[in-house]
Amino acid sequence: MSTIAKPIVKKQSEEKTIEKDSVFGVSNLNLWYGTDQALYDIHMDIYKNEITAIIGPSGCGKSTFLKTLNRMVEMVPIVKTSGTIKYNDENIFDPKYSVEDLRTRVGMVFQKPNPFPKSIYDNVAYGPRIHGIKNKKDLDTIVEKSLKDAALWDEVKDRLHENAYGLSGGQQQRLCIARCLAIEPDVILMDEPTSALDPISTMKVEELVQNLREKYSIVIVTHNMQQAARISDKTAFFLNGELVEFTETDQLFSNPADKRTEDYITGRFG
Amino acid sequence: MPLRNQDDMYKRRKRRTAKNNIFRTLFFTATTVGLIVLAMLIYRVLSQGTGSLSWDFIRNFAAPYPDEAGLLAGIVGSLYLMGIVAIFSIVVGVSTAIYLEEYAKKGKLTTFIQMNIQNLAGVPSVVFGLLGLTFFVYVLDFGYSLLTGGLTMSLLVLPIIVVSSQEALRSVPSELKEASAAMGASKWQTIFRVVLPAALPGMITGSILALSRAIGETAPLLVVGAATAIYSLPDSVVDSYTVMPIQIYSWISKPGDEWPLLAAAGIIILLIFLLIMNTIAVLIRNKFQRRY
Numbered sequence: 423m424s425t426i427a428k429p430i431v432k433k434q435s436e437e438k439t440i441e442k443d444s445v446f447g448v449s450n451l452n453l454w455y456g457t458d459q460a461l462y463d464i465h466m467d468i469y470k471n472e473i474t475a476i477i478g479p480s481g482c483g484k485s486t487f488l489k490t491l492n493r494m495v496e497m498v499p500i501v502k503t504s505g506t507i508k509y510n511d512e513n514i515f516d517p518k519y520s521v522e523d524l525r526t527r528v529g530m531v532f533q534k535p536n537p538f539p540k541s542i543y544d545n546v547a548y549g550p551r552i553h554g555i556k557n558k559k560d561l562d563t564i565v566e567k568s569l570k571d572a573a574l575w576d577e578v579k580d581r582l583h584e585n586a587y588g589l590s591g592g593q594q595q596r597l598c599i600a601r602c603l604a605i606e607p608d609v610i611l612m613d614e615p616t617s618a619l620d621p622i623s624t625m626k627v628e629e630l631v632q633n634l635r636e637k638y639s640i641v642i643v644t645h646n647m648q649q650a651a652r653i654s655d656k657t658a659f660f661l662n663g664e665l666v667e668f669t670e671t672d673q674l675f676s677n678p679a680d681k682r683t684e685d686y687i688t689g690r691f692g
Numbered sequence: 693m694p695l696r697n698q699d700d701m702y703k704r705r706k707r708r709t710a711k712n713n714i715f716r717t718l719f720f721t722a723t724t725v726g727l728i729v730l731a732m733l734i735y736r737v738l739s740q741g742t743g744s745l746s747w748d749f750i751r752n753f754a755a756p757y758p759d760e761a762g763l764l765a766g767i768v769g770s771l772y773l774m775g776i777v778a779i780f781s782i783v784v785g786v787s788t789a790i791y792l793e794e795y796a797k798k799g800k801l802t803t804f805i806q807m808n809i810q811n812l813a814g815v816p817s818v819v820f821g822l823l824g825l826t827f828f829v830y831v832l833d834f835g836y837s838l839l840t841g842g843l844t845m846s847l848l849v850l851p852i853i854v855v856s857s858q859e860a861l862r863s864v865p866s867e868l869k870e871a872s873a874a875m876g877a878s879k880w881q882t883i884f885r886v887v888l889p890a891a892l893p894g895m896i897t898g899s900i901l902a903l904s905r906a907i908g909e910t911a912p913l914l915v916v917g918a919a920t921a922i923y924s925l926p927d928s929v930v931d932s933y934t935v936m937p938i939q940i941y942s943w944i945s946k947p948g949d950e951w952p953l954l955a956a957a958g959i960i961i962l963l964i965f966l967l968i969m970n971t972i973a974v975l976i977r978n979k980f981q982r983r984y
């Protein structure tokens with residue numbers, strides 16, 4: 423395992439003075455798959471217009487945690503949760519809370535690019551359409567804007583009506599990001615979005631993610647620590663279903679508070 | 693180490709090759725037997741039937757003399773019957789499959805229903821005839837009508853359609869459903885816009901194969917009172933009717949040398965229908981071969 427590129431050490435910040443808005447407030451979160459507990463008592467605040475990275479060895483619960491934020495984890499029928507997750511001050515586990523609403527505001531990009539077997543245009547227009555937009559002009563505008571924001575427009579503008587499966591893996595993943603942007607979410611969850619991509623596509627997606635920070639809050643799972651160090655503002659380190667440490671990315675990589683974090687980022691396990 | 697022993701290894705390999713040869717021969721023979729029987733059947737039917745094939749044979753109703761008799765009522769009856777079966781069994785079958793695959797909670801009850809559907813597919817067709825007789829003829833009072841025949845046949849092929857549709861639904865990658873759900877689509881939106889389009893080719897193929905089963909079935913229709921000879925086409929779904937296999941069956945059982953030849957001609961027409969349907973099914977399957 424390679425070591426981390428020289429971490430940029432910022433001065434220990436007393437910059438807590440600027441009160442940032444949190445989008446997600448997670449407290450006391452526990453999660454079970456049947457009888458197997460996968461998340462233990464997680465407390466975590468996720469802030470607006472930041473990139474929050476989640477790192478940790480495989481099987482530690484990163485994806486599970488991420489999918490809890492938009493309740494996609496409930497697609498597994500045996501899942502049980504306890505605790506609360508506040509999204510803009512509303513508990514998403516409230517029985518009255520609509521998952522459809524939640525997922526409209528909290529978009530998701532998956533590990534493996536998963537475009538629909540439809541045209542590029544129809545892929546991006548999918549979200550707007552299910553939310554009731556039918557007008558062709560409106561759809562055109564949204565499709566173009568989303569593809570531009572996902573840095574894919576120039577590559578596909580001449581073949582919008584071709585099947586998305588003709589795109590390369592990296593393009594497919596950016597298409598999935600465009601598809602996600604088209605529903606105009608506030609938060610974007612990304613589960614190892616570059617793990618199936620080649621280095622150049624990875625670089626493009628990383629660049630894209632950083633540009634998206636202005637408009638969106640992003641939570642990105644990665645098992646690539648360099649990636650977390652490169653692109654994120656805050657990093658959370660998960661281990662065996664527990665949140666071990668969560669702090670500014672610079673600090674976590676240069677001066678981890680927990681021994682286990684240090685062992686992990688120096689490559690002693692994982 | 694016995695594995696290291698060259699001699700032993702050699703013997704073992706020889707034994708394995710021998711075994712393989714035996715099985716290969718066995719399987720090959722079995723396949724050949726099937727092919728030969730099929731070839732004989734087709735040869736017999738063609739050699740007996742082609743002589744009686746003509747436009748008149750397709751245009752004429754049944755008649756007391758073989759050279760005037762035709763299959764018209766059977767062909768039209770079979771097509772009408774297919775229509776009823778298609779509408780009823782596909783609507784009910786596909787809905788059932790969607791419910792079981794996408795909505796029903798996986799549990800004891802679902803497993804029980806699932807098991808019974810599979811068992812139903814193995815029930816002898818006459819039993820469906822008896823069910824149709826009791827329920828459609830006596831209880832619902834539909835008489836010995838096209839409707840009764842169509843509904844009875846629908847019940848017969850329903851399990852096939854349910855099971856094949858379920859398979860088609862199950863083969864839709866869950867990543868696609870997740871992608872849709874993650875954008876805030878409701879369950880129905882996901883099913884309607886993502887799952888069904890992807891499962892459609894499989895469903896159509898399964899349905900066509902089910903229909904081709906229905907077009908060749910005779911026993912249940914005999915039980916629910918399909919006529920052997922009628923001289924007019926059905927005007928409505930409550931009219932009496934006949935179908936190809938029943939006309940063929942009635943000709944075979946008539947005395948005289950010429951009737952069986954007519955029956956063979958009828959079989960040729962029936963086979964052509966089956967061939968067309970199966971070809972369409974295969975074409976659809978190949979055209980939409982999984983692209984994920």
Ligand SMILES: Nc1ncnc2c1ncn2[C@@H]1O[C@H](COP(=O)(O)OP(=O)(O)O)[C@@H](O)[C@H]1O
Pocket residue numbers: 455458460478479480481482483484485486487498
């Ligand atoms: N669908 C599932 N059913 C049962 N257990 C699961 C399921 N998904 C994940 N798990 C378990 O939950 C734990 C965390 O998994 P996951 O969140 O996928 O980890 P990571 O994304 O960090 O690799 C693992 O022990 C895994 O076996």
Ligand SMILES: [Mg+2]
Pocket residue numbers: 484485486
């Ligand atoms: Mg994962």
